[in-house]
Each structure stands twice: as C-alpha cells, then as structure tokens.
Amino acid sequence: MMPTITTKMRAAADNLWNQSFNHPFIKHLADGTLPMDTFRYYLKQDNYYLNNFSILHQKIANHVNDPSTKQFLIAGAKGLNDGEAEIRDDFFSKLAITANEMQTTPIAPNAYSYVAHMYHELNEGTVASACTALLPCYWLYNEIGKQLIANGSPVELYQQFIETYDSPEFTDATNQMINIVDALGEQAEADERRQMITAFVRSSYYELNFWEMAYVHEEWNN
Numbered sequence: 001m002m003p004t005i006t007t008k009m010r011a012a013a014d015n016l017w018n019q020s021f022n023h024p025f026i027k028h029l030a031d032g033t034l035p036m037d038t039f040r041y042y043l044k045q046d047n048y049y050l051n052n053f054s055i056l057h058q059k060i061a062n063h064v065n066d067p068s069t070k071q072f073l074i075a076g077a078k079g080l081n082d083g084e085a086e087i088r089d090d091f092f093s094k095l096a097i098t099a100n101e102m103q104t105t106p107i108a109p110n111a112y113s114y115v116a117h118m119y120h121e122l123n124e125g126t127v128a129s130a131c132t133a134l135l136p137c138y139w140l141y142n143e144i145g146k147q148l149i150a151n152g153s154p155v156e157l158y159q160q161f162i163e164t165y166d167s168p169e170f171t172d173a174t175n176q177m178i179n180i181v182d183a184l185g186e187q188a189e190a191d192e193r194r195q196m197i198t199a200f201v202r203s204s205y206y207e208l209n210f211w212e213m214a215y216v217h218e219e220w221n222n
C-alpha cells in the first residue's frame with residue numbers, strides 16, 4: 001500500500017517536530033521552571049491565534065462539499081469558541097489578563113505570520129491545502145500532550161495545559177483531522193499533493209517558532 005499523505009507530511013516535518021518536542025519552552029513547562037511571565041506572553045499571542053483558527057474553520061467549512069468534513073469543521077469552530085475558550089478564560093482570570101490588556105498587546109511577528117499563512121492557503125490555495133495548514137495544530141499538540149502527560153508538571157496551570165491536549169476527546173479530534181487530510185490527499189493530483197505537504201511543513205515551522213516567540217518575548221523591533 002502507498003503511504004498515506006499524512007505519513008509523508010509527518011516525515012517531511014520530522015526535524016521541525018523534534019525541535020518542538022525539545023524546545024526549552026516545552027522542557028521548562030514540564031519541569032515547572034518556565035517563567036509565568038513567559039506563559040502569560042504565550043497565552044496572549046495564542047488568543048489571537050485561536051480566534052483566527054476558529055474563524056478559519058468556519059470559512060473553510062463553507063467551501064467543503066463532504067458533509068461529515070463540513071460538520072467536523074463547523075463543530076471545530078464552535079468547540080474552540082466554547083470548550084478551549086473556557087479553559088483559556090480560566091487561565092486569563094488566574095493570571096489577571098484583562099480584555100483590555102489583550103487588545104493593547106501587539107501581535108508578535110510569528111503569531112502574525114502563522115495566521116497569515118493559514119489565510120493565504122484559504123484564499124490562494126485549495127480546500128485541501130487550507131485544511132492541511134490546520135493539521136499540525138491538532139497533531140503536534142496531541143503528540144506533545146501524550147509525551148508530557150507521563151510525568152506531568154509540578155505547576156498546576158501547566159499541568160492543566162498538558163491535560164487539555166492529552167484528553168481522549170482531543171485525541172479523537174486529531175485522528176479525525178488526520179483522516180480528513182488523508183481523504184483530501186487521495187482525491188488530489190500530484191501538484192496539489194505537493195502543495196499540501198508544503199502547507200504542512202510551513203505550519204510546523206510556525207508551530208516551532210511559536211514556542212521560540214514566547215520564549216524570547218519576540219517583538220517587531222527586537
């Protein structure tokens with residue numbers, strides 16, 4: 001049997017993924033030494049990412065024909081608004097991040113570029129490459145969740161963060177997204193398949209640099 005397109009994508013991005021697994025942000029999240037101020041920075045940038053991620057699910061769903069894929073994307077958009085947003089609201093209140101602080105925090109370069117990349121795939125790519133650009137978000141966090149849950153983190157907030165991405169519901173959503181991309185890959189011609197793999201590698205690059213961005217508190221004028 002031919003390897004699935006997601007197996008090829010995962011292999012193409014393996015270096016980037018290993019660098020994410022070993023990034024100091026992740027290492028220190030696990031051992032509890034990540035400065036809370038760094039996690040706070042991450043949460044504020046991630047809020048911008050999550051808001052757009054939800055909008056992208058909805059917009060991509062409008063272009064999808066397959067009913068079950070459409071439904072998954074619409075539910076994903078809504079799930080982000082409710083489920084994940086609820087956990088984030090809890091983090092925001094624990095860390096006293098106000099709506100005003102969120103609004104006045106400039107979007108950092110990597111968060112901006114990652115979101116711009118996903119919109120680019122939606123507007124200039126195809127439904128398949130747009131869906132693919134969303135996949136590392138699910139899949140990488142699920143793998144990180146599974147790795148970190150073994151030892152957890154001594155910091156309660158970080159432990160809660162880890163648990164979000166190891167949950168059976170989240171693992172199920174990740175597997176559904178992998179299956180959606182595999183099905184789209186099977187319908188695609190060689191050119192589009194290449195475009196999908198490129199979209200996956202780019203998202204994986206921005207995922208890696210999301211940790212780095214937070215770790216160094218990236219600014220436009222560093």
Ligand SMILES: Cc1ncc(C[n+]2csc(CCO)c2C)c(N)n1
Nearest residue numbers: 046049050053080084137138141210
């Ligand atoms: C930069 C960044 N990448 C991935 C995630 C994880 N994530 C965000 S939305 C979603 C889908 C289901 O809730 C997942 C897995 C994140 N938070 N921030």
